[in-house]
Amino acid sequence: MKKFILTEDALPRQWYNILPDLPAPLPPYLHPVTHEPLRPDDLAPLLPRTVIEQEFAQDRWIEIPEPVRDIYRMWRPTPLYRADRLEKALGTPAKIYFKYEGVSPAGSHKPNTAVPQVFYNSNEGVRRVTTETGAGQWGSALSFAGSLFGVGVTVYMVKASYHQKPYRRSLMHTWGAEVFASPSERTQAGRDVLAKDPDSPGSLGMAISEAVEDALAHDDTRFALGSAMNHVVLHQTVIGLEAQRQLEMAGDYPDVVIGCVGGGSNFAGLAFPFMADRLSGSRAATRFVAAEPAACPTLTRGVYGYDYPDTAGLGPLLPMRTVGHNFIPAPIHAGGLRFHGDAPTLCALHDKGHVEARAYQQNEVFAEAVRFARHEGFVIAPESAHALRGAVQEALAAKEAGEERTILFGLSGHGNFDLAAFDAYLAGRLEDLPLPQEQLDEALSELPATLRA
Numbered sequence: 001m002k003k004f005i006l007t008e009d010a011l012p013r014q015w016y017n018i019l020p021d022l023p024a025p026l027p028p029y030l031h032p033v034t035h036e037p038l039r040p041d042d043l044a045p046l047l048p049r050t051v052i053e054q055e056f057a058q059d060r061w062i063e064i065p066e067p068v069r070d071i072y073r074m075w076r077p078t079p080l081y082r083a084d085r086l087e088k089a090l091g092t093p094a095k096i097y098f099k100y101e102g103v104s105p106a107g108s109h110k111p112n113t114a115v116p117q118v119f120y121n122s123n124e125g126v127r128r129v130t131t132e133t134g135a136g137q138w139g140s141a142l143s144f145a146g147s148l149f150g151v152g153v154t155v156y157m158v159k160a161s162y163h164q165k166p167y168r169r170s171l172m173h174t175w176g177a178e179v180f181a182s183p184s185e186r187t188q189a190g191r192d193v194l195a196k197d198p199d200s201p202g203s204l205g206m207a208i209s210e211a212v213e214d215a216l217a218h219d220d221t222r223f224a225l226g227s228a229m230n231h232v233v234l235h236q237t238v239i240g241l242e243a244q245r246q247l248e249m250a251g252d253y254p255d256v257v258i259g260c261v262g263g264g265s266n267f268a269g270l271a272f273p274f275m276a277d278r279l280s281g282s283r284a285a286t287r288f289v290a291a292e293p294a295a296c297p298t299l300t301r302g303v304y305g306y307d308y309p310d311t312a313g314l315g316p317l318l319p320m321r322t323v324g325h326n327f328i329p330a331p332i333h334a335g336g337l338r339f340h341g342d343a344p345t346l347c348a349l350h351d352k353g354h355v356e357a358r359a360y361q362q363n364e365v366f367a368e369a370v371r372f373a374r375h376e377g378f379v380i381a382p383e384s385a386h387a388l389r390g391a392v393q394e395a396l397a398a399k400e401a402g403e404e405r406t407i408l409f410g411l412s413g414h415g416n417f418d419l420a421a422f423d424a425y426l427a428g429r430l431e432d433l434p435l436p437q438e439q440l441d442e443a444l445s446e447l448p449a450t451l452r453a
């Protein structure tokens with residue numbers, strides 16, 4: 001295994017903002033009630049001012065504040081590895097590189113945005129942030145960041161995961177956060193769901209509604225989102241900016257960049273600095289592959305339209321590919337990939353043919369995770385294993401074609417809290433469930449508008 005390490009002074013000083021480089025301007029967000037284009041001020045009750053500015057910023061480079069860089073240095077720059085043992089096992093002429101984000105205190109890429117978001121909130125006098133979490137990676141990242149800045153954190157955790165993934169809950173409690181199973185009795189959005197279905201397992205969309213409602217009801221409280229929005233994607237570009245320097249050290253440039261997609265933030269964070277080269281024409285042939293679960297097939301089977309980020313329709317309408325804000329995906333183990341929509345920037349690039357998408361079933365994904373553990377050592381998150389599956393497919397396609405190919409994939413987190421899922425796979429207890437078109441059609445029939453007239 002070859003490892004490419006950057007020194008601390010190579011830590012990026014700026015994030016890369018892709019908005020000015022998109023082939024066409026991003027369609028505007030819409031106000032959830034009036035459906036008029038959203039004004040930055042509309043977000044003021046929800047997000048701190050600096051984060052709102054970043055959401056709409058047209059500057060290509062945005063300064064990373066020094067207190068944020070100081071915390072990034074706890075685990076950044078993260079290592080880039082060449083998976084040469086896996087290459088050998090596959091018998092492929094392709095080179096496989098991966099950027100490893102599992103070294104952060106919370107175990108994934110999510111602190112890359114949790115830290116600046118809490119920093120800006122703290123700077124602007126916010127006392128508490130609320131959020132949603134599925135499997136708990138985002139909730140734990142925000143709890144970690146909150147503990148560093150002395151900002152309170154309230155997490156609405158999807159009820160099914162709250163009971164299935166007790167250790168991520170323990171992590172959040174250890175960092176001092178309060179955690180509620182969603183849907184809860186604490187909000188109108190939660191009570192409405194429970195009135196209809198007292199046994200609701202919850203969903204990310206419901207948990208977002210609860211966290212938004214809680215933030216709106218308290219003056220000293222704001223909301224923090226873990227993926228999809230422009231400012232989150234912006235913060236995650238530290239991943240790709242570092243990877244560019246590391247591949248230069250290796251004397252390589254990727255032919256294909258691959259990431260798993262839940263809301264799209266780790267994929268975009270790794271891919272967008274390279275995407276800039278494709279869009280400028282200097283590396284026009286580089287391909288980009290988004291890997292998603294077949295159980296929540298946003299890019300491969302969704303519709304490009306306007307949709308709410310949450311079930312109750314409290315958040316702005318986002319121009320994105322979506323399977324519908326009422327869609328409840330099967331309880332797959334890659335809990336972080338169960339969001340119904342994706343980052344508007346990623347969806348716009350996918351729509352213009354700059355990003356390919358593939359959907360994978362759980363068993364093929366876990367088979368790759370196990371093979372990877374046995375050749376490369378790391379036990380990786382089920383989410384990340386979707387990207388790995390995409391990388392292996394590319395490596396095998398290169399072998400078939402008898403050609404060289406340089407593959408870069410994002411390894412978004414470790415799997416140390418997912419061992420129950422590995423147990424289930426190893427015991428042959430994982431199911432690959434079909435997703436009938438009628439189930440998708442039902443959720444899609446409630447879309448407010450499509451961008452494909």
Ligand SMILES: *Cc1c(COP(=O)(O)O)cnc(C)c1O
Binds near residue numbers: 137226227260261264
């Ligand atoms: C949350 C999470 C994801 C999915 O979120 P994105 O915003 O799509 O990156 C992927 N991998 C891990 C390890 C996660 O925690």
